[in-house]
Amino acid sequence: MSRIITSLLIFTISTFSWSQNNFDEKQLDSIINKVVDFKYNNGKRDSDFNSLFALLSEYDNIKNPELKAKADFNLGFYYYQILKFETSIFYYQKALKEYRNQEKWKSYVNVSKNLATVYSLLNKHEESEKVLLNTMQLVQNEDVGFYILKPLQELAVFYSYYGKNPSKAIYYGNKFYTELEYFSKNHIEDPEFKYSKTIDAAIVDLEMGNSYLALNEYEKAKKYLLRSQAFFSPTNDQEKLSRINKHLFHLAVKTNQPADSIEKQLNKYDNSISEYIRIYKTSVYKVIEDATEIYEYQIDLKKQKEENKKLKHHRNIITVLFIALFIISLISLQILIKLYKVQKDYNQKLLQEKEVLESIAKEKTMYFSIISHELRTPVYSITGILEILKQEKNPTKQDELINSLQLSNYYLTHLINNILVVNNDEEKKQINSFETQIDVFQFLENIVKKYKPLAIQKGININVKTTSKSLIWVKTDWVKLEQIIVNLLLNAIKFSPENEVIYINLSCEKQNLNQMKATFSISDNGPGINSELKESVLRGEKKLDVQEEINTNRMQGIGVGLFASQKLLHLFNSELKIDTEKERGSTFSFDVLAEIVTNNSENETSKKTINFPITVLSVDDNRMNLLVSKKMLENIGIKCFICTDQDDYLSIIEQENIELALIDINMPTINGYEMSKKIKSKFKIPIIAHTAGGEITKNDFQIVDAKIDDVLIKPYAIDDLKNKIIKLLPTIIKRRKK
Numbered sequence: 001m002s003r004i005i006t007s008l009l010i011f012t013i014s015t016f017s018w019s020q021n022n023f024d025e026k027q028l029d030s031i032i033n034k035v036v037d038f039k040y041n042n043g044k045r046d047s048d049f050n051s052l053f054a055l056l057s058e059y060d061n062i063k064n065p066e067l068k069a070k071a072d073f074n075l076g077f078y079y080y081q082i083l084k085f086e087t088s089i090f091y092y093q094k095a096l097k098e099y100r101n102q103e104k105w106k107s108y109v110n111v112s113k114n115l116a117t118v119y120s121l122l123n124k125h126e127e128s129e130k131v132l133l134n135t136m137q138l139v140q141n142e143d144v145g146f147y148i149l150k151p152l153q154e155l156a157v158f159y160s161y162y163g164k165n166p167s168k169a170i171y172y173g174n175k176f177y178t179e180l181e182y183f184s185k186n187h188i189e190d191p192e193f194k195y196s197k198t199i200d201a202a203i204v205d206l207e208m209g210n211s212y213l214a215l216n217e218y219e220k221a222k223k224y225l226l227r228s229q230a231f232f233s234p235t236n237d238q239e240k241l242s243r244i245n246k247h248l249f250h251l252a253v254k255t256n257q258p259a260d261s262i263e264k265q266l267n268k269y270d271n272s273i274s275e276y277i278r279i280y281k282t283s284v285y286k287v288i289e290d291a292t293e294i295y296e297y298q299i300d301l302k303k304q305k306e307e308n309k310k311l312k313h314h315r316n317i318i319t320v321l322f323i324a325l326f327i328i329s330l331i332s333l334q335i336l337i338k339l340y341k342v343q344k345d346y347n348q349k350l351l352q353e354k355e356v357l358e359s360i361a362k363e364k365t366m367y368f369s370i371i372s373h374e375l376r377t378p379v380y381s382i383t384g385i386l387e388i389l390k391q392e393k394n395p396t397k398q399d400e401l402i403n404s405l406q407l408s409n410y411y412l413t414h415l416i417n418n419i420l421v422v423n424n425d426e427e428k429k430q431i432n433s434f435e436t437q438i439d440v441f442q443f444l445e446n447i448v449k450k451y452k453p454l455a456i457q458k459g460i461n462i463n464v465k466t467t468s469k470s471l472i473w474v475k476t477d478w479v480k481l482e483q484i485i486v487n488l489l490l491n492a493i494k495f496s497p498e499n500e501v502i503y504i505n506l507s508c509e510k511q512n513l514n515q516m517k518a519t520f521s522i523s524d525n526g527p528g529i530n531s532e533l534k535e536s537v538l539r540g541e542k543k544l545d546v547q548e549e550i551n552t553n554r555m556q557g558i559g560v561g562l563f564a565s566q567k568l569l570h571l572f573n574s575e576l577k578i579d580t581e582k583e584r585g586s587t588f589s590f591d592v593l594a595e596i597v598t599n600n601s602e603n604e605t606s607k608k609t610i611n612f613p614i615t616v617l618s619v620d621d622n623r624m625n626l627l628v629s630k631k632m633l634e635n636i637g638i639k640c641f642i643c644t645d646q647d648d649y650l651s652i653i654e655q656e657n658i659e660l661a662l663i664d665i666n667m668p669t670i671n672g673y674e675m676s677k678k679i680k681s682k683f684k685i686p687i688i689a690h691t692a693g694g695e696i697t698k699n700d701f702q703i704v705d706a707k708i709d710d711v712l713i714k715p716y717a718i719d720d721l722k723n724k725i726i727k728l729l730p731t732i733i734k735r736r737k738k
């Protein structure tokens with residue numbers, strides 16, 4: 001069936017093609033070539049109109065881009081000869097565009113040269129100059145060989161004859177001679193080059209003579225004019241000879257030559273201009289006569305085309321209607337035959353999609369159920385411990401409760417961060433949100449210390465082994481790195497049987513003077529992961545299901561730790577490696593490249609203290625957050641004033657002599673960026689922005705635009721706040737001195 005339809009379509013297309021083309025491409029090329037030979041010499045035509053009429057009648061049927069461009073070029077040249085300059089411009093512009101699209105730069109150069117000449121004849125000197133300069137720029141970027149001579153020659157003519165700028169004419173003329181000398185050494189036999197070497201060079205000589213004459217450099221003018229005269233005298237080119245004799249006459253006058261020499265030169269000029277006018281008149285009369293004949297032919301051709309178009313239109317309509325009717329019948333039959341099968345396949349597809357959607361809905365419900373459970377668990381612990389703390393008077397037990405409270409806080413923060421990573425599609429985000437200097441070994445020990453109580457609850461021992469105990473300071477995004485390690489550590493604690501050992505290894509290897517590779521590995525004696533599940537877990541396609549994989553109810557987590565770790569490691573240009581077998585435990589490892597820090601400014605900052613009174617204003621829309629920030633600042637010996645975004649914060653700064661502002665970013669009345677701009681416009685105090693809204697750095701555009709000095713991401717520790725303030729102490733001291 002489809003073969004029959006295809007055959008009919010081919011038949012239709014071939015019918016249209018036959019009706020539209022009377023010449024093949026070879027014949028068209030021959031006709032186009034004959035049109036360019038159409039020239040007037042001394043008022044006589046070199047050829048008849050047959051080729052021109054054939055091209056005009058077949059012009060609309062030319063489909064080949066190369067032939068179309070060539071036809072436009074030759075028609076532009078023809079209309080230039082019969083003084084139809086506007087029509088000539090129309091075809092030249094089309095040819096210029098077509099040659100540019102085809103990247104045929106040599107042909108492009110020829111067209112642009114002719115187009116510039118026509119513009120100049122119509123006194124459109126700006127358009128002419130624009131075309132030539134654009135062409136000059138093009139030939140400098142493209143390999144056109146000796147064709148660079150053409151725009152150089154035409155620019156010399158333009159600035160000498162039309163542009164009245166002799167200095168520019170001489171500049172382009174000298175460039176023409178330089179390029180001509182270079183290409184002459186290559187013994188080029190191309191007729192186009194020979195034309196440039198002889199006729200174009202003689203024309204440049206003429207314009208150089210004219211330009212030097214305008215600049216009163218008479219010896220140079222004479223040299224070039226005589227050289228041009230020597231070339232054109234044998235050719236009997238009266239247009240060029242009349243111009244040369246005119247310039248030589250002016251040269252004789254300007255150099256105060258004897259009266260008989262001036263008269264002799266004037267007679268030469270008069271004879272050559274008279275002969276030129278005679279030839280020009282004869283040519284113009286013949287051109288006008290021929291133009292009339294061509295115009296009459298074009299009118300007849302237009303009528304004939306309209307009649308042919310009507311006949312062709314009627315024939316095409318009948319053909320199309322017949323074929324369309326036949327095709328519609330065949331298609332209708334095919335549709336009826338296939339309708340049952342399509343409907344059956346569609347119903348089957350709907351059933352499959354229904355099953356997929358039900359599976360997704362079930363998995364989504366289970367996932368959010370687990371998330372809800374895991375979020376409520378630490379919240380419940382925090383709420384319960386706070387209630388017990390209110391009643392507990394024993395300091396020792398209070399410390400235990402606070403430690404438990406802190407552990408629940410760590411776990412809750414980590415859980416939220418994992419959820420954010422899993423639902424964040426920005427895989428290519430930069431590793432610079434929390435980039436700072438850390439001692440890599442102390443960093444690992446601090447993580448283990450935080451989560452060791454969870455391991456103790458199951459009787460699990462954590463064995464940490466490092467290659468060195470010496471301090472190694474590196475610069476890296478410690479927040480993301482900690483999240484990766486905690487994910488792997490919690491998985492190890494979760495899946496390890498009671499009273500087992502978890503092994504954590506850290507080795508550091510210098511790559512060069514400025515870079516170090518840290519390799520972390522965490523091993524457990526858990527049930528392991530089968531090979532089919534391993535890859536799907538890392539891609540986030542499947543989670544470690546407690547009931548399906550382990551069948552135990554004692555485990556925590558939402559089952560996305562490995563997927564989140566893999567996503568985070570991609571930001572470090574690293575991968576998570578898993579060495580595991582079912583029922584034989586697992587080892588998770590990864591490498592991270594970090595910059596070695598020789599001057600550990602972060603460590604030096606952490607050792608400093610604030611040893612003189614400072615007044616700080618904390619601004620937040622949440623009263624509880626204000627209470628927390630006030631207590632944190634007071635704990636490090638800083639006097640703190642608080643207000644909301646609805647209060648008159650500017651008056652408070654002025655009345656209380658505030659030296660530093662701690663501002664929340666996301667506030668309903670006025671956001672932190674706008675507030676910072678208002679404060680900075682009146683008071684030159686440092687500002688720290690803190691927010692729970694996401695990863696913001698002090699290099700972000702909005703932060704820089706608001707002139708905020710530093711950034712903290714909630715939640716943060718007191719030491720983090722203290723270190724930020726210490727870094728700004730020099731600014732505060734400098735302001736006090738003023």
